[in-house]
Amino acid sequence: MPPAERLRPPENGVTVRMYRQGHGDCFLLAFPREGGGEPYYVMIDCGYKPGSQAYLDHRKSIADVVKHLHASCGGHLDLAILTHEHQDHLNGIWKTPKPYFEIFEIDETWVAWTEDPTNDLANDLRERHRDQLLGLLAARRELAVAVGEDDVAVTRLDSLLGLELGAGAEELDGDSLLAAAEDPEKSVNKQAMKLIKDKGAARKGCFYRYPGIPPLPLDGAAGVRAFILGPPENADLIADEDPHEGEGFPEGNPFSLTGASRRTPDERSSPFRRHFFVPLKFAFQRGTQKEAPFFVERYGTKPAEKEDVDGLEVPDGASWRRIDEEWLYSAETLALKLNTGINNTSLVVAFELPSSKKVLFFAADAQRGNWASWKDVTFKDGAETITAKELLARTVLYKVGHHGSHNATLAGTADDAEHPNLAWMGQGSAAAEFTAMITAVTKWAMEKNNPPWVHPLPSIREELHRKARGRVFQTDENQPVRPNGASEGEWARFTDRSVFDPLYFDWTVLDE
């Protein structure tokens, strides 16, 4: 691969590069530098779901992508933004022992307020997250012992837990999860976060961003301002189910799933008083049997292969009706909630160009909860107040939330003032230019996940294509197709400002 050239913006505007590294996000933005010189570079996330890259034509590894990124920005990032702590946004940053991003110079780092060590709510949320993760990893281990490492329930769980941990660039396996379980702080996600935070902190700083703070001028990119819309400061977002440490139980509530899975079977307890139950290990013993043959007769102990399957009627105590592992399967539901919670901690950033006031809107993986909160976000700009709705109306580029999944782009109407939705975007003069970027490898998402991940959801994809009149970049589609309704002239205005490379897409917005 020849060394990449620097990404250069127009004199007046911005060029956005969307890397096609796999199912995940990696963006490089180039703005003209104030007073001339090399462009001002912003990177937003760098990660992908392992395995998804194999479905793309370029056949490049994440190492190659990072190398390309490094050359494109001259190894120097003015600003690095990490939206949230998920594998598909971070694992291109870290690998042991030599992190991919070790060689980058980073002036400034932005992360969401949920990373802020001085914020009590943030600390609380992180603590809870860690607690739950430990419980889930323990449940996963137990489930794997019971049903086997290759069981689909285990692989499904691994995929969800992998998002939380990073677990390396290679396909996930039990070993890497186990290693992570022993010390979640050593997970790829945590280390990647730390590396980029430390790099920024060593120069201009690592900043924890809160929604609704006054517009942030980019220090070096003339007049460009950033607006922070999310995540909201609201604990409900990271909705989890179990009480956690600090509520009286050192290892989680003993009657919750994660509380139980973190204890050995002998240490687990029932929520009922002792005289109501007999422990399983005694229930099938001889003495107990005489006392209560019920358990042997009704629940049964016979292995499946010794059962009578020829009768007209299902036998009592049939093996296929037992539920010994069933409770562990709930770990998947919990893991999903954990994922959603973290998705909703996404840092949502809108960049505003100085003279045309056009907006580039990066929604990261924000889902419903994060979206809903934008209705109350306003920005003090001197004497004026700018609402999120106004910013969305000026949006010419929408980085589609969470791979285009079902509740990460909301439907609605432009005049609905209460529910932020897609129709709010690209109003007025912005409509003619409105363009969307979907970071999804659909075939991988559908084939390698069980149940399949519908990324993007067809109805969302269709609506985006309709709204943007075909101007939709998607990781796994080499070039968007001109829709029937678009004239050649209109289409050319889009393609002339785009680069369709197997490894990335570039799209340029002029500030006019």
Added chain:
Amino acid sequence: MALTRRYLEPARVPEPVVRRLRVFAFDPSLATRIATASFNEITVAIPWEELDPGPIGEYIEVVDVDPASGVFYYPVDLDHPHLLARDGLPPSESNPRFHQQMVYAVAMTTIQHFERALGRTALWADRRVRRPRGKYDRQFVRRLRIYPHALRDRNAYYSPSKKALLFGYFPVASKDEDNTPGTIVFACLSHDIIAHETTHALLDGVHPRFNEATNRDVHAFHEAFADIVALFQHFTYPAVLESQIRRTRGDLDSESLLGQLAQQFGRATGRGAALRDALGSRDEETQKWTPRAPDPHALESTLGAHERGAILVAAVFRAFLLIYRTRTADLFRIATQGTGTLPEGEIHPDLTARLAQEAARSADRVLQMCIRAIDYCPPVHITFGSFLRGVITADLDFSPEDRESRIVFIESFREWGIYPDGISSMGVDALAWPTGEERIKELAADRSDTREPEELQGNLSEFVRQESSQWNLESDRLAVWENLAQLRGALHSWLLSGDSFGRDYARIFGLEIDPVEAPSTVSRDQNGRPAFEVHAVRPTIRRTARGMTSTDLVIEITQRRAGYYDEAEQKKMDDPARSRGKRDRPDFYYRAGATILVDPTTSEVRRVIRTPGTIVDTTELDQVRGYLRSGGGLRNAFDGGAQSLRDRDYGAREEPFALLHQLEDQL
């Protein structure tokens, strides 16, 4: 001496008719709120049966294992004289034996509603045992298993593979206003959750393939139907309504009263938000509850299964309110002496009792109408519209004299924009499924070679007489099951027998058995003829207008066709020239068929309820493909394993990267 002994000799005591058991009417969190405490404990009466510890009866076996805690709970013995003498154990959260009693009592109540509505003993879905060479055998499942403490999750579900209900429990998180942090909530103590899950199991027993999602309504229907049963079963307890009616002085604004109650149930089942949207809401400022007016366009923009389901619940609920209002109008006239204004102060206790009674009766009427409808639905591909047709047709057959309830249903469904495709009007006549005779006439208008109804009937009657002479519906359920299994086989061979009668019937029922007409993707038997599955035959007893009982046979027949996501591939595979050798696994199956009601005494085909298209119908196949490709239907409607109650709670789920909840597609 002898005299005394004679007096002491135990008199022959007949079996009791019912067993009375105490249960929570609402979930226990409401028991500790003063407003609801007074009526939270109710006593239900269920048909008497002798019970083994568990309880284990004829329909239900409660096996209380708690694998997450590593324990078995000792089973309750409801036949113990001490428990018999006081209507079972008193409601208690901390006694697992009461939990066992409660799941048994509520599940049996639901079963009883089904048996009464459908006029037959309830059977659970068969266990299918895989045999060598890809064959399947069916085994009889006598009892539904119930595990009251199976999971540590905000969850409860029916497992079709285990023929079991699994209930979870979980500690309350700190933020819940109605609960104390750290205390434990048991799903098995919610009347509505038990009724909801039992309904899923009963429905699975009625329709083996009913839950295959081939359109947007399938999942939504399953959830809504289970909610409807739970909700109206709840309203059939007069005690629940009485205190509310008293408290609000029988406020004529009954929508507010009952709507709020409905929401309490919604909250308990975790479907509060969706129901709230569909039924109405409390104004945050004025605290006044306002019902939501029916919106005929709501369905068009509502795609999520739970939200769509809530609209169906709302439509049925509205029908209930209209029935209730009509039935109590006279009471209010009497009580107000025609002025319509009640005097100040409390209303008369007699009036309270009467109003509650009428509400309970109206609820029972609605419940029966809805349950009966499931025998009048197509065997696959249910839509809200075909459910409405089912409700109307069943009601015409069961209660021909009560026109009002049917009109009210139609009105309410129309106001909510629920109507079947391809009917000419929303009148009762147009909505009722056609009779066999009507179908024959319809066909005769198209083709000349169809026989006269009388001729066809003669042929059918011979068959039915032979086959139905020796069944006994009162005998052991296994014997009933065996009988029905035999009948299934006999019917299959009769239809297949190849004579022209069979062909005519196939046409009436909308089946395609002509090897040339059918595309090659249609499943075939060993002889290369298009195959069909008689997947259910069941009797249903109803009372005719003249007060006689009549037994109908409900027969479900389906055909299967291989479907491919790629239309070009579909075309290739449909081509008759394609060799019929080894087949690739198709992307999906398209099914079509009919539910047929036959009166064995007269051999009349009473109703023919077909799926929208036949198996050859390409337009229908395209629609199913379109739906499946849009990401719907990847999961089976019962597959609640991963749907926690909390998820249901969010009007639209807060979920996920992964698709456990991908049914809730927005936009």
